[in-house]
Amino acid sequence: MTLTQEQLRQLSVPERLGRVARQWQAIADKELAPLGLTYPRWSAMWKLARIGDGVSQKQLAEALELELGSLMRTLAQLEEQELVTRKASPDDGRAKQVFLTNSGHALVRKMEAKILKVRRALLANIEDEELETVKKVLAMISYNANHMSEAQQADRNNEDEV
Amino acid sequence: MTLTQEQLRQLSVPERLGRVARQWQAIADKELAPLGLTYPRWSAMWKLARIGDGVSQKQLAEALELELGSLMRTLAQLEEQELVTRKASPDDGRAKQVFLTNSGHALVRKMEAKILKVRRALLANIEDEELETVKKVLAMISYNANHMSEAQQADRNNEDEV
DNA sequence: TCTCTTTAGTTAGCACGCTAAGTATAATAA
DNA sequence: TTATTATACTTAGCGTGCTAACTAAAGAGA
CATH class of the missing domain: 1.10.10.10 (Winged helix-like DNA-binding domain superfamily/Winged helix DNA-binding domain)
Structure with missing residues (x-):
């Protein structure tokens, strides 16, 4: 193949x-x-x-x-x-x-x-502007990840309570 | 501090x-x-x-x-x-x-x-367009890295020869 | 054909980031 | 003040990616 x-x-x-x-x-x-x-x-x-x-x-x-x-x-x-x-x-x-x-x-x-x-x-x-976009998007993913981690943590706590 | x-x-x-x-x-x-x-x-x-x-x-x-x-x-x-x-x-x-x-x-x-x-x-x-830019830039960095690795390899070979 | 080189796989050991468990100190609450 | 909680550090062990060294098979060349 x-x-x-x-x-x-x-x-x-x-x-x-x-x-x-x-x-x-x-x-x-x-x-x-x-x-x-x-x-x-x-x-x-x-x-x-x-x-x-x-x-x-x-x-x-x-x-x-x-x-x-x-x-x-x-x-x-x-x-x-x-x-x-x-x-x-x-x-x-x-x-x-x-x-x-x-x-x-x-x-x-x-x-x-x-x-x-x-x-x-x-x-x-790589253009400066493109690099700025990359930095911005990566920061956004990090931000989303931090919030999702908290949500996952909350999920796990709920499981414990139930 | x-x-x-x-x-x-x-x-x-x-x-x-x-x-x-x-x-x-x-x-x-x-x-x-x-x-x-x-x-x-x-x-x-x-x-x-x-x-x-x-x-x-x-x-x-x-x-x-x-x-x-x-x-x-x-x-x-x-x-x-x-x-x-x-x-x-x-x-x-x-x-x-x-x-x-x-x-x-x-x-x-x-x-x-x-x-x-x-x-x-x-x-x-994150906008689709922004994500496309990220993919493109990351691909470019990978490409640059591959070429630089070869250059580093060549450097090392030269050192051996000298 | 026989030899040399390349390639696919294998194993072992290193460096790194993580989590978990434990200690000592600080901060807070009763 | 005393007891509880939170914080800073420490250590140990796991999972991952890497390189290096090795084996076996395939391919190329004389």
């Missing part, structure tokens, strides 16, 4: 979203591997640099839209690489603040060019 | 793509869990039903844009659940053909309504 090009390229929206995300992250991985980084690690560092040193792990997880449990491993690895440090918060005995180390800051500066290079290459031949 | 809503919602394009893909698949997971399925499993069955029984594992992997190695585990699980079977190809001693079982076919019919329900809910308030 032979599949047509048509059949090979027809992914559903969620399949295509996942696929493109994996492709992008794989390419970024290869660009950043010489710096000793993987996608989730530089992503966390990049975000940390942008929102500012000293936020809690929880705040960083929210900014990355990740579960705290998912971020923990990544931060432990970055700490192992001496790119970030975690210190107990003086204000809240439960919280730990995350800081970039000096080498962490230095690495962020090196990352920037490579991140932008990948971005430029992958967004080639 | 307090983060503004603005800061919390600013993900880069690849971060947002991954996030939306995870959200969509998580919601689909919850809808389909009662049928005993996870997202990659129903996705494989759904694709198999669409491109037709009897394709090789390799062909199914290409249609799903997954590596063969990634698909193997999923197919083993589906075979364990007696939803698909794999038979040696009569034409090619290396290949195995994948078939839906009777219960597999039955399950595909049950899946359809749930998949469409999730799709409708998540694409609510």
Whole structure:
């Protein structure tokens, strides 16, 4: 049996979203591997640099839209690489603040060019206006998903009550 | 430190793509869990039903844009659940053909309504035209990524030669 | 034909995001 | 103040996609 090009390229929206995300992250991985980084690690560092040193792990997880449990491993690895440090918060005995180390800051500066290079290459031949539409639609799907999650949660609670 | 809503919602394009893909698949997971399925499993069955029984594992992997190695585990699980079977190809001693079982076919019919329900809910308030733009842009990024992967590969070969 | 290369499948191990369960601290209510 | 609840963190285990290394069969070339 032979599949047509048509059949090979027809992914559903969620399949295509996942696929493109994996492709992008794989390419970024290869660009950043010489710096000793993987996608989730530089992503966390990049975000940390942008929102500012000293936020809690929880705040960083929210900014990355990740579960705290998912971020923990990544931060432990970055700490192992001496790119970030975690210190107990003086204000809240439960919280730990995350800081970039000096080498962490230095690495962020090196990352920037490579991140932008990948971005430029992958967004080639796409109009600004089209990209804006994509961002808007993705935000809308996220919004719908958050509401649907709550509805699913409510469904499950109702089942319990009945 | 307090983060503004603005800061919390600013993900880069690849971060947002991954996030939306995870959200969509998580919601689909919850809808389909009662049928005993996870997202990659129903996705494989759904694709198999669409491109037709009897394709090789390799062909199914290409249609799903997954590596063969990634698909193997999923197919083993589906075979364990007696939803698909794999038979040696009569034409090619290396290949195995994948078939839906009777219960597999039955399950595909049950899946359809749930998949469409999730799709409708998540694409609510999005214009057809906007969705078309998204599909087009994602296809363009995939295309750019494929070309960039080749370029990265060439880079690496050059390094070897030098 | 015989050899070399390519291809389909297989297995093993890594990285990542998730949820669940548990601990310690903070905030709130009685 | 004391008891309850909520929050921040931590750890462990699951499911997934990937690459790497390997086997066996098919195809191509000398």
